[in-house]
Amino acid sequence: MARYRDAVCRLCRREGGKLFLKGDRCYKPSCAIEKRGTNPPGQHGAARRKMVQGYGEQLREKQKVKRIYFVLEKQFRNYFEKARRQKGVTGENLLFMLERRLDNVVYRSGFSTSRRQARQLVNHGHITVNGRKVNIPSFQVKAGDVVTVKDKSQKNPHVEGAWQTAVGRGRPSWLSAGAVDYSVAVSGTPRREDVDANINEQLIVELYSK
Numbered sequence: 001m002a003r004y005r006d007a008v009c010r011l012c013r014r015e016g017g018k019l020f021l022k023g024d025r026c027y028k029p030s031c032a033i034e035k036r037g038t039n040p041p042g043q044h045g046a047a048r049r050k051m052v053q054g055y056g057e058q059l060r061e062k063q064k065v066k067r068i069y070f071v072l073e074k075q076f077r078n079y080f081e082k083a084r085r086q087k088g089v090t091g092e093n094l095l096f097m098l099e100r101r102l103d104n105v106v107y108r109s110g111f112s113t114s115r116r117q118a119r120q121l122v123n124h125g126h127i128t129v130n131g132r133k134v135n136i137p138s139f140q141v142k143a144g145d146v147v148t149v150k151d152k153s154q155k156n157p158h159v160e161g162a163w164q165t166a167v168g169r170g171r172p173s174w175l176s177a178g179a180v181d182y183s184v185a186v187s188g189t190p191r192r193e194d195v196d197a198n199i200n201e202q203l204i205v206e207l208y209s210k
Contacts, residue, residue, distance in 0.1 A: 058207035061200055068196070069098045070115045075138070080208050091201030092192055099172075099190040102127065102147070103137035109175055109184035110166020111149055111159055126153035141186050143174075149182040
């Protein structure tokens, strides 16, 4: 399975802000944005800050969202094509599908401190949906599903630490704490206000509609 293997802190610097790809480190002074600022990575990063209006803005917005949810180009384009075929607003449909990915739900539920960590938990079989193991990060959850960390995996120090601080990070309104610890119920579907307000999905629609 294809995946991004390079340093992720470079992605945050390239997009000019924190994408929270490294979990707890993003909140510490060791964060690359805190240490090196928001200039793009590389020897001549500061000289590459000029933004081309129109296409340049659209491209950067697409790259930012793709990197936030940690999906590659082909998969992101497939999501957009599915969103365009659905009823409703294309840009919002795209964000809602990304939000309902299992790795994102694991992260937003508080089982991990980053989406990268959440993807690893899913890939390694630590997560169940409605009592059945699901190891596909792109699996789409739906209203009524219950996402749980397997009993043995609850003792994992990374999972344990993330769960203990989950309340402070907060959960979106469409996810609610389940009947037992390390369990979250999908009580509805995502709404636009549950997604990062700094995302301008209309720019992505304009980019792919050229």
